Amino acid sequence: MSRVYNFSSGPAMLPTWVLERAQKEMLQYQDSGQSVMEMSHRSPEYLEIQTHCEKSIRELLGVTDDYHVLFVQGGASLQFSMIPLNLAENKVLIINTGEWTKKAYKEHCKLVPTEIIADSEAEAFAYVPKVSVDLVDQTADYLYICQNNTVFGTRYPALPDSGKVPLIADLSSMIFSEPLNINDYGLIFAGAQKNMGPSGVCVVILRKDLLKPSKDKLPTMLNYHTYIENDSLFNTPPTYAIYLCDLVCKWLKEEIGGLAKIKEINENKAALLYDYLDSSDFFSNNINKTDRSLMNVTFVSPNADFDKLFVKEAAEAGLINLAGHRIVGGMRASIYNAMPTEGVQALVDFMKEFEVTHG
Secondary structure (H helix, E strand, O other): OOOOEEOOOOOOOOOHHHHHHHHHOOOOOOOOOOOHHHOOOOOHHHHHHHHHHHHHHHHHHOOOOOEEEEEEOOOHHHHHHHHHHHHOOOOEEEEEOOHHHHHHHHHHHOOOOEEEEEEOHHHOOOOOOOOOHHHOOOOOOEEEEEOEEOOOOEEOOOOOOOOOOOEEEEOOOOOOOOOOOHHHOOEEEEEOOOOOOOOOOEEEEEEHHHOOOOOOOOOHHHOHHHHHHOOOOOOOOOHHHHHHHHHHHHHHHHHHOOHHHHHHHHHHHHHHHHHHHHHOOOOEOOOOHHHEOOOEEEEEOOOHHHHHHHHHHHHHOOEEOOEOOOOOOOEEEEOOOOOOHHHHHHHHHHHHHHHHHHO
């Protein structure tokens, strides 16, 4: 069976180059005589992998020495708790743009006074609220956003002006998809399984001056100091996931040519799909055009029965995981870095045929 085009929101496609490299090194990594999965996380061979991965992340994202780069387990969702536990003392502000900020808000509220200062839920999260600095209480510990919304298919066209308040951003579904200015953020984090590697590791990039003195009452594994003081090696890290993240970094640098180039590719892929949706009399996308995600394209047909039929027939054609999130229905095509342009074109061609047949 030939490989399918996997439009899952995560775990998502990995670049073929990465999979082939991992396949080649599966039984023996370089001349170590063992697989990465068998290595001690204290061994020189593994330490070289993790050190190189951190260096590559810093190079790709322009992360300066005044930021820590941490490899944490528990997925991005654990950061909904770890961030306020480590960084909040007064109050936290959140812009609510979808399911993941709602979840983050719920967890924050258990730990610290938390206020939603802008919210697009009344409009089914079809746009990103515009927030000016006068809406941001300058006594807050931080302003929290999810920069790309996988469920509803939105992204921030520009970051909100938070004034002197540090900006905390969940970048899980868009990290490595375009360049960023790390100095715009106090902390960013991303679960790897969408655009950076396989599931199992979350990367946290934290500005050093935000970190409070170690809070001794915090559980050890929820304390950022634990990861900083032990180079993310206090316990056994997800070694193979970090190895694959390193391969993704190598692919982006050596095969793609960096984040500016992958952004261009991603913009062209998204335009291919959105242009068709805007011209279609059968399929539609209801997201404010200026706020459309480059990574997660949501769309619907005239009714739920056609939606189900489309997902079924698309899967039979090798275009899998196109069902929308369970809370919104419809369809969703996640077109992360690893999705080739050919895959998006195959989807558009199938949509055209489906429209002719059923429209």
